[in-house]
Amino acid sequence: MKTPLAWLQVSREKMRLAVALAGIxxxxxxxxxxxxxKDSLYEAAVRPHYALDAxxxxxxxxxxxxxxxxxxxxxxxxxxxxxxxxxxxxxxYFGTAEWRNTETRMSRPILIFGTDPAxxxxxxxxxxxxxxxLKMFHRVLFDRASRPEYxxxxxxxxxxxxxxxxxxxxxxxxxxFSLGASFTADGNAIASDSTFLHLFSERKAEEIEIGLLxxxxxxxxxxxxxxxxxxxxxxxxxxxxxxxxxxxxxxWANSTAIGFIFSLGTAMGFIVGVVxxxxxxxxxxxxxxxxxxxxxxxxxxxxxxxxxxxxxALILAVLGFIPSFFLGxxxxxxxxxxxxxxxxxxxxxxxxxxILTVIMCTASGAIAMRKLQTADPAxxxx
Amino acid sequence: MNIAAxxxxxxxxxxxxxxxxxxxxxxxxxxxxxxxxxxxxxNLDILPGEIVLTIGPSGSGKTTLLTAIGGLxxxxxxxxxxxxxxxxxxxxxxxxxxxxxxxxxxQAHNLMKFLTAKQNVRMSLELHxxxxxxxxxxxxxxxxxAVGLGDRIDYYPENLSGGQKQRVAIARALASQPAIVLADExxxxxxxxxxxDVVEIMQRLAKEQGSTILLVTHDNRILDIADRLVYVxxxxxxxxxxxxxxxxxxxxxxxRPKSQ
Numbered sequence: 001m002k003t004p005l006a007w008l009q010v011s012r013e014k015m016r017l018a019v020a021l022a023g024i025x026x027x028x029x030x031x032x033x034x035x036x037x038k039d040s041l042y043e044a045a046v047r048p049h050y051a052l053d054a055x056x057x058x059x060x061x062x063x064x065x066x067x068x069x070x071x072x073x074x075x076x077x078x079x080x081x082x083x084x085x086x087x088x089x090x091x092x093y094f095g096t097a098e099w100r101n102t103e104t105r106m107s108r109p110i111l112i113f114g115t116d117p118a119x120x121x122x123x124x125x126x127x128x129x130x131x132x133x134l135k136m137f138h139r140v141l142f143d144r145a146s147r148p149e150y151x152x153x154x155x156x157x158x159x160x161x162x163x164x165x166x167x168x169x170x171x172x173x174x175x176x177f178s179l180g181a182s183f184t185a186d187g188n189a190i191a192s193d194s195t196f197l198h199l200f201s202e203r204k205a206e207e208i209e210i211g212l213l214x215x216x217x218x219x220x221x222x223x224x225x226x227x228x229x230x231x232x233x234x235x236x237x238x239x240x241x242x243x244x245x246x247x248x249x250x251x252w253a254n255s256t257a258i259g260f261i262f263s264l265g266t267a268m269g270f271i272v273g274v275v276x277x278x279x280x281x282x283x284x285x286x287x288x289x290x291x292x293x294x295x296x297x298x299x300x301x302x303x304x305x306x307x308x309x310x311x312x313a314l315i316l317a318v319l320g321f322i323p324s325f326f327l328g329x330x331x332x333x334x335x336x337x338x339x340x341x342x343x344x345x346x347x348x349x350x351x352x353x354x355i356l357t358v359i360m361c362t363a364s365g366a367i368a369m370r371k372l373q374t375a376d377p378a379x380x381x382x
Numbered sequence: 383m384n385i386a387a388x389x390x391x392x393x394x395x396x397x398x399x400x401x402x403x404x405x406x407x408x409x410x411x412x413x414x415x416x417x418x419x420x421x422x423x424x425n426l427d428i429l430p431g432e433i434v435l436t437i438g439p440s441g442s443g444k445t446t447l448l449t450a451i452g453g454l455x456x457x458x459x460x461x462x463x464x465x466x467x468x469x470x471x472x473x474x475x476x477x478x479x480x481x482x483x484x485x486x487x488x489q490a491h492n493l494m495k496f497l498t499a500k501q502n503v504r505m506s507l508e509l510h511x512x513x514x515x516x517x518x519x520x521x522x523x524x525x526x527x528a529v530g531l532g533d534r535i536d537y538y539p540e541n542l543s544g545g546q547k548q549r550v551a552i553a554r555a556l557a558s559q560p561a562i563v564l565a566d567e568x569x570x571x572x573x574x575x576x577x578x579d580v581v582e583i584m585q586r587l588a589k590e591q592g593s594t595i596l597l598v599t600h601d602n603r604i605l606d607i608a609d610r611l612v613y614v615x616x617x618x619x620x621x622x623x624x625x626x627x628x629x630x631x632x633x634x635x636x637x638r639p640k641s642q
Contacts, residue, residue, distance in 0.1 A: 002508050003501050005494075012496035294492040297454055299482030299509050377481070378454040 006311030009284065017319075020280040024320025024357065025327065027273025031353050032328035032345075034265035036335070038258070040343035044182035045252055046245035047342070048113075051179060053123040054090070056225055057244050058211030061237045065251040066111060066184045069095055071207040076236045080211065080228055085219030092121040092210040093196045093203065099187065100165040101151035108149055111185030112140070112166070114196020121212055126177035127190060133174040134192040140166070142173045145180040145340050146187025167199045181340050183252060211236075270360055277316060277364035281309065285371045296377035305372055313365035317357045325350060399466070400427035401561055401594050402451055407460035407470075409446060420446050422617045424460070430561070433585060433595040435605060438614035444598045445566055447614065451596065452564045453480035465561055482509050485555030485593070487565035487584070491547040493539040499526055499550045500535040506554045525553040529583050545576030549583060556587050563588055565597040569604055581607050 010017060048066060058080060060070035074091060081089045093114030098107040115121040117134035126141070133139055142152050142162075152173055156162045162173040171191070179188045197203055215224055221240065228238040239247070253259035285292070292305055329345045336343050409421035420443045428434050436444045450457045453469055456477070462469045464480055472480075485506070493502045503522035507513060513521065526535050529549040531542075539547050548568060555563055565584065569577030581597075581604045588595050597608075605611065613620050 003497070003504050005497075005505075008501070009494075009496045288495070290490070290492055291494050294486070294488070294494075295505070297452065297481060297486050298506055299478050299480075299484075301478055376454075378449040 006308045007315060009288070009308070010312050010315050016280070016284075020277070020316055021320045021323065023276030023280070024273060024316055024361070025324040027269050027276060027360065028321055028324030028353055028357055029327055029331065030269030030272060031266050031356060032324065032349070033331060033335075034262050034269060035349055035352065036328070036332055036343050036345075037341075038262035038266075039346070039349065040335075040341040041183055041258060041262075042249045042252060043342045044180055045184055046248050047180050047182065048111075048188070049241060049245040049248060051122045051124050052092070052210070052212060052241060052244075053121055053214075054212035054241065055215045055221060056213040056228070057239050057241065058213065058232075058236045059209070059239065059244070061235055063237065063247065064255065065248055066094060067096075067251075069209060071203075071209055072211075072236050074206045074208050074211075076232060077208065077211040079232060080213055080238075083224065083228055083231070085215050085224040086213050086228075087216045087219075088214045090116065090119055090121050090212040090214075091193075091208040092212060093193060093200075094209050095196070095200050095203065096185070097167045097199055099150055099189070101149065102155065102162065102164045103151050106149075108147075108186060110146070110150065110166070110187045110189055112196060112199060113188065113190045114193045114200075115190060117192045120190075121210070122190070124177050124179065126175070130175040130177070134190070134195070136174075137192075138169065138171045138195055138198070139174045139191070140171050140195070141175040141177050141190045143179045143181075143188035144176040145178045146185075147181050147340065150187050169199055171195070171199070180342060183256075183258070270356055273357065273360040274364050277313065277361050278367050280316065281313060281365055281368035282371055284312065285309070285368050285375075289371075289375050290379075292372060292375040293377050293379050296375060302373070305375070306369060309365050309369055309372060310362060313361035314358065317354075317361035320361075321354050321357045324353075328353075398429050400463075401430050401465055402426065402428040402596070403461075403463040404451075405461040407450070407457050407462055409443075409450060409455075409457045409459075420617050421450075421457070424619055426612065426619060428594055428596060430594055431589070431592050433588065433607060433609045434597070434612055435608035435610070436596065436598045436612045436614055437600070437605070440600075442614045443617040444614045448564055448566055448596065448598050451562075452484055452486060453477040482558075483560055483562065485558070485560040485563040487548070487551050487555045487563065487568045489567040489570045491539065491544075491551040493547055493550055493554070495539055498536045498538055499531060499542070499553075502539075502550055503554045503557050506557045510558050521557060522553075525557045526550070528587060529553045530579075543576070544572050545579060548572060548576070548580045552580065552584055552587070556584075556591065556593065559591045560593060563593050563595045563597075565595065565599075567599055567601070568597065569599065569601045574603060577601060577604065 058076055060072045063070050077089045077091055080086055095112055096109050097112045099110040100107050117131045120127050120131040130141055134141065142156065144153050152162055156173055156176065163170060181187060191199065197205055215221060225238050225240065232238065295305060332343050332345055335341065404424050404426040407421055407424040408419060410417050410419050412418050424447065438444050449455050450462060451464055453464065456472065457470055460470060465483055467476060467480055469477065469480060494505065497505065500519065500522045503525050504518050507518050507521055523535055526532060529552055531546060531549055534542060534546060542550065569580055572580060584595065585607045
């Protein structure tokens, strides 16, 4: 085995190594947090989508986000029902209402869903089990993962119910479920369709926000979707749940500053990392320039020295990534506890950050390499 | 060990092939208007096993000549053959190949600070294939024992004295048994005793291995190890020893340049 020059050089000066690793870990954590926030905000924004009990959904073709209501005629749903392969249809209303905190008397916007209590549009177990309670007028189920400012959960857990005002109508919380806060909504509540229409008195029963289609088990999803697309008027889109969620994500990514802000944050982390690793490698090369020149004089090739530098970069990348991974996991837990956003370490993000770290380190190595080329073997005699 | 070749042009009758053969070598630094000639029409042959000391004033071009022979810079004009390979206009690959057959000893020891004495010596051995990990270690240790550092093999340079470091450098230079050893003022940074030890170790090992030594020095105290002295002044080899150096008086009689 050849002498592992890169490792010996990196590991000889423990203090410098520690500083380098701290710098890389810092950059990595920055990237982990930015990417984590971005992903979790998107994730949170599409939780209602994935909670829908449907194979295909119909929405207004201008639908962009739950944040802005775009309705369409219930007639489209009846048209879709007639299609071969469509087993059943369902509808969902949603809208943003003002929810009053019973203790502070402060109002806060909340996302209210209106669904048929006999056939709830969500596949959340707590909703399907408690949907019967919605049959009574002005009863709602409240999302316990909403922000605490609504002031519901502690009182509900104490008394088993809670009465408050929504859009100046008295409603009673009769159960809890878990969905989660997002950009769109600091909180969620589910009501029956008739309660919903009462709370949103300007809405018409025949104008719905989401149509849910369930297909027969034997039906081919793509086939049904394309025939619906072809036959239905163009004022509605026929989407799979994935496509539906993608539209929402794209809205937050492209039509708001959020995607840009977090991408910029990630880029900043990356650049900080490049600068730190570059500083480390550059001073490493500078300090050892006579030694590199000596190696060249002995007959080591430029390629050998370049490889040493790349190996050093990779060693730093790996060693810097490991602590940042664990710190990242810890910070995700903290963030989740503080914000109720669905944030956590994912394999794909860990891989992304690791790849970025490797790129970061090799890019810095490549810049530092220019210094290496100034190692003139003839200088060793000077 | 008196070699006939007193001065470059007289080497023609020598039987063995010279390991270094220089003809009409010119070298320039800089370009255009700033171009300055530093070596003028150098002719020199050095035979296997010879110990040649190059002396001359500072800035005379000794080190430039040494680096050219070592394949560390390509001379501008003329012919420079090292171990039979022409280095004038040689490819980078050929230069690197040549460097591997040469051991270098520097004024500053130039050891890798982050490697132990043994690892430093191994760096030289590893350029030559075919040795197992154990053989590399054995050879490196044997070499360090040969320079009297058998008890320092795992020391880092920072924990070695100046003389010890230079001995490690010698072990590194000679470990792979190079045909040629080039040394640039190896004793300049050492006290008298260490300097003496260092050149004697060099001389002994080179003789054992049959290596040729070309050594540039200012150090009058070590001139006696030379088989031959070469004087460089203003970029020229000169046979005018009197003119070349006023150090003559300090030279031991026996080691003055001889003509047969």
